[in-house]
Amino acid sequence: MSARLKILEHALASMARRKQKNFAIIAVYTLTVATLASILFLTQALRNEAANVLLGAPDLVVQRLLAGHHDLIPKQYAEQIAKLPGVGKVTPRVWGYYYDSLKKVNFTLLGVNDASEPPLLAGHLPTSGRQCALGRGIADTYGVEIGDSLVLVDSKNRTLLYEITGLFSHQSSLLTNDLILLPEAELRRFFALPDSQASDLAVQVYNEQEVSTLAKKIKHQLPDTRPIGKMEILHTYDTVFNWRSGIMLTIFSSALIAFCILAWDKATGISAEEKREIGILKAIGWETSDVLLLKFWEGLAVSLSSFLLGTIIAYLHIFFFGAGVLGPVIQGWSVLFPKFDLTPAIDLYQIFALAGLTIIPYIACTVIPSWKNAVTDPDSVMRS
Amino acid sequence: MAALIQAHTLSKIYNRHQADEVRALSEVTFSVEAGEAVVLQGPSGSGKTSLLSLIGCMTRPTSGQLRIGEKEVSRLPEPFLARVRRETFGFIFQQLNLLRDLSVLDNILLPLYPADLKTAEMHSRAERVLEQLNLLEKQRMKVAQLSGGEQQRVAIARALINQPEIIIADEPTAHLDSTLSKELLVILEHLKKDGKTIVFATHDPYVYQHRLVDRRFSMHDGVLRKAE
Structure with a gap:
């Protein structure tokens, strides 16, 4: 096993030691991703429905x-x-x-x-x-x-x-x-x-x-x-759903901001215990890059698992449970009754964009403050 | 034969040019031969830990030179210093500095994670040191569940896992009772017999006077003197 994988193994073991803290972060992170992904999935599915049906329209x-x-x-x-x-x-x-x-x-x-x-x-x-x-x-x-x-x-x-x-x-x-x-x-x-x-x-x-x-x-x-014209109808649907999803994204951007604050607070508020651990690792021969790799794996494990979990929850919410929470807002009153199921339709570009907007900032929030500690001399651990 | 550790006019000043500037070491010159056990004695704040930090490549001197074997390390960049720490030194800290929520085995393996060793080799080394320190039965237990003496042995096992030439121990008996202190010195004697070089700082007269020790130094206000 390469050094990188061994450090990954240690990162996962380290996370298991801080179960409560990591669980809380994953829960909030997952909820944020699930909300944003639900809006994107629903909008895309509605657009797709409209385009499908209008294929046969005059x-x-x-x-x-x-x-x-x-x-x-x-x-x-x-x-x-x-x-x-x-x-x-x-x-x-x-x-x-x-x-x-x-x-x-x-x-x-x-x-x-x-x-x-x-x-x-x-x-x-x-x-x-x-x-x-x-x-x-x-x-x-x-x-x-x-x-x-x-x-x-x-x-x-x-x-x-x-x-x-x-x-x-x-x-x-x-x-x-x-x-x-x-x-x-x-x-x-x-x-x-x-x-x-x-x-x-x-x-x-x-x-x-x-x-x-x-x-x-x-x-x-x-x-x-x-x-x-047919295209005019399709364009109207696009505009309406984009507008509604835009409103929703605006509302939920506050949730995203709250999450960012949490992530930043988590990252910058690196605990005395974590600082001590970084000092120990450096003292026993870990290089700064090894410590940063450890923190990178920790950040990636939290953010990737939250992202995947949030995306799966959003998928189930929209395509298996009829978008019960967000559906009424995006679909609008005119198609509220009777209810209908959406056919799964996902825009991969949007998924990658969402991944980029949530995973990368979180990893940065995890690695950067640790870097400040990792570059200091490890002799502080000798004096603890 | 050249000495394993050669310090020449080593000085260390913390918070230099600041109001709280501290001169921890003043032009310390000394050397340690391979296989020697050297003890540093002195009151708190005399500079023992600073000197051990410098010898152990945990920090760089403000001035002076330090050679470990053939290598001049006093101006090495951090990644190289980390490698020297990993490959040459085993550290036994005063506070042990173990990760209490991890198992004995995980703590012991920590210094090897960044090294490119095969998993089988890592576990074989761990098994050897665990056996040597009578910890084989406890390897899956968390450190927090162990007694003080067992934790001390885990700290020693971690210091030995990378097969270091030099053991640095800072007040290793500070938190041990007399029985455990004796046990520790027996282990250190074995290590010395195996050819390890040992440099440690202590307040403890029992350690200071022990037959294991070849040479004694005393420190006061950052100045090193050969003891009587």
Whole structure:
């Protein structure tokens, strides 16, 4: 075994002798890392969810604005838009919101009249009047699966029973979690919507680069519309989650500062016992570099184990326990109900950045004050 | 044959040019042959510990020269001094300076960690000194659980583990009763017979007068004199 490894062995034995002190530091350190890593994991997972789902979303959604708010759009607008060069298929969509006062949850109901399956769907789309497909959150809320029935109350206060034919997977939870798909004709009956109008228009664009140009053309031709590009939605999600995680990081930076103070205090407040030990080691033939290596191993053992523990706790918190502590803050109120599970998505760059920001300063706080003691003559130990 | 330790006009001043400046040693010149046992006697503050620190390469002299074997060590940089300490000296401190929460074996192995020795060699050396000092049975015990005499033997074992040529002992019997003091001197006699050079400082007349000692020096106010 090399000298370095033997010193590492001694470092671990030394740490075991100061169990309480090291345990307290590891506990605080782990909590700090777990909090910061939770924010990063959650934000990254939400961004990933949004990007995943928007892969299958229309390139452009056209809504109608009336008196500044979203209103039904005439179906004939679809024909006008379809005539623009570069535009593919234009599909009028029908959707609306539904509130279950018993469960206190909001759902989105969307009409489908296309046989093509959306991505990330298990089972199949509803084809006849009393069938539906659900997001995972709704299925969990009611405890139902494919083949079960879902009870909904329509706009005329009639109780209707729908057979569940399909379920969206977790990967699409962010946008489909609160979604119920019904055949379009059934949804029109459910909400009592006129056949000549739609909630919005989904526009297929042949060339991705042309989306913003086409959006401008549509706005020019139909001034009461609001075209929204797919990338615009993704960007909005990014901005919202970044903003929320930024706020959280700002709040928890105080925790980080508190931790830094603790680390600095721990390091600079090197005890008389530790000073004595450094003196003994020097007196019996350890070089300054050996003592610094010992302190480096001690710092690395504490910081690396705390970092790994904190990161694992954050991972479990976000991806196994539904981000119970931080989720509501980052996700926002609109997707609070029903709850949904996130698919693990980690940005390694962020992990390395977090490791760098926590491990390196701690090791520095451990080694630098010891260095001051290690460079002094060991004869002080002779006089103790 | 050249002396193993040669000090020439060694002086040591602590806190130089400060209000609390202390002249601990004044132009000390002496030498110790290999295999000799030399004792330093004198009151507290007379400079015994300072001289042992200088001989043991724990600090550098303010002026003068010190040779250990063929090597002039008085101006060596710290990493080289540490190597000389590790390879040439074994220290027995007045306060023992053991790490009480570590096991006997771990304490004894401490001087060997920075050396590039194989683990098997380290443990073989440890076994030898533990056996020599009758500590084999206690090697897994923590130092704090041992009696004063056993702790003293652990301190000696640690001093011997790196197979030093020179043993430096500062007031080794200061905290021992007469039985343990005798036991310690028996051990030191054995070490001398094995060819070790021993330099120690003491107040204890029993040690000072012991047959083990070849030459005696007395110190007063940092000045070394050959004793009668």
